[in-house]
Amino acid sequence: MRVVVTGGAGFIGANLVAALLDRLEITEVRVVDDFSSGHKANLAGLAATVHEGSILEPELLDAAFAGADAVVHLAALPSVPRSVADPTASHRVNATGTPPVLEAARRAGGLHVVAASSSAVCGAGPELPKRESMRPEPLSPYAVDKLAAEGYLRAYHHCYGLGVLPLRFFNVFGPLQPADHAYAAVVPAFLTAALAGRPVTVHGDGGQTRDFVYVGTVAQVLCTAVLRRVVDPEPVNVALGTGATLLELIAELGEVLGRPLDVAHTEPRAGDVRDSVADSTRLRELFPDLAPVPLREGLAGTARWLRTQQPQP
Structure with missing residues (x-):
């Protein structure tokens, strides 16, 4: 094929x-x-x-x-x-x-x-x-x-x-996702900041939910x-169908990195949706053999890749 x-x-x-x-x-x-x-x-x-x-x-x-x-x-x-x-x-x-x-x-x-x-x-x-x-x-x-x-x-x-x-x-998150621009997604943006010893920037209160x-x-x-x-x-x-708030994501990243992360809050961004969690019923029907990677395992793999991309402080 x-x-x-x-x-x-x-x-x-x-x-x-x-x-x-x-x-x-x-x-x-x-x-x-x-x-x-x-x-x-x-x-x-x-x-x-x-x-x-x-x-x-x-x-x-x-x-x-x-x-x-x-x-x-x-x-x-x-x-x-x-x-x-x-x-x-x-x-x-x-x-x-x-x-x-x-x-x-x-x-x-x-x-x-x-x-x-x-x-x-x-x-x-x-x-x-x-x-x-x-x-x-x-x-x-x-x-x-x-x-x-x-x-x-x-x-x-x-x-x-x-x-x-x-x-x-x-x-979607994982290796190869760019973090070096103003429109970076939250996982690489958070991880890049944390690995560089900087606070992670959260737009809004951090209660937004996402299905990572x-x-x-x-x-x-x-x-x-x-x-x-x-x-x-x-x-x-x-x-x-397993949503997490941004603050919960930050806590998971802290577990992966072995230390709590500092957080800096700023204004919400225009066009952002507050809550985004999926119903996965149709996905499971069409792909019954799907074996998803758990969130923490995926975050750990992403952190390992990012460590190879930037110098450590």
Whole structure:
């Protein structure tokens, strides 16, 4: 089986490429990436074929998709705060970039398309856990873009018979997740600060809940979706239904690092959702053999990787 990963040099993408290459059923992995947020170093030592360029380039996609069996569409401009700062750039990649991928999959003979959406589309409704059937209430441009992408996948399935699977990622963390920019996710941001001996910065009171999922668990879901050709036009939550507050996360990190962490509180960020915990029923139905990595084990693995990336004080 030949698999294309758009955004394959990114955090989730590179972890997925490594996981796919470990599967005997996979004969070739191709990566499409313009390296605007992914890094070539993430693919070092991996026997993947790289097609450098944008998902907005039809000729590039045709070359990458020719003879393939499936596409995992992860290419994105991530981050809610980044989308608030530059909504047009976010829309161009995250929403406008979806139809070209689907069209290329059609031209290549109707490839199976597994695509990343986001828990951000659920919004700030008070009901928990977040079920896929709830009315979306996006609060940020990024969330709107991802909701549009879900709509395109559904439409291509119903109009053209394309086999699709939109997956709503919740708070994914793990090795290769960048922490050296203003829009870093909380786990690498907290760990980087703690390892450098600085207080961790919490936007708001720290009572926000998140469903943290280790990237190895996500890669397991994506590999299984491709190999079993799991098709469903409706979105599926990729999370475990085990929410933790940011303060609880900080306590877990303290246990992993062997010392309590200092905390500095600042103002809440625009567009952030207060509570985000998933209903994982549909995920468990579609992937009954899923063996998720526990939170503390995932945090420990992430800390080990980060220690190799920065000098210690």
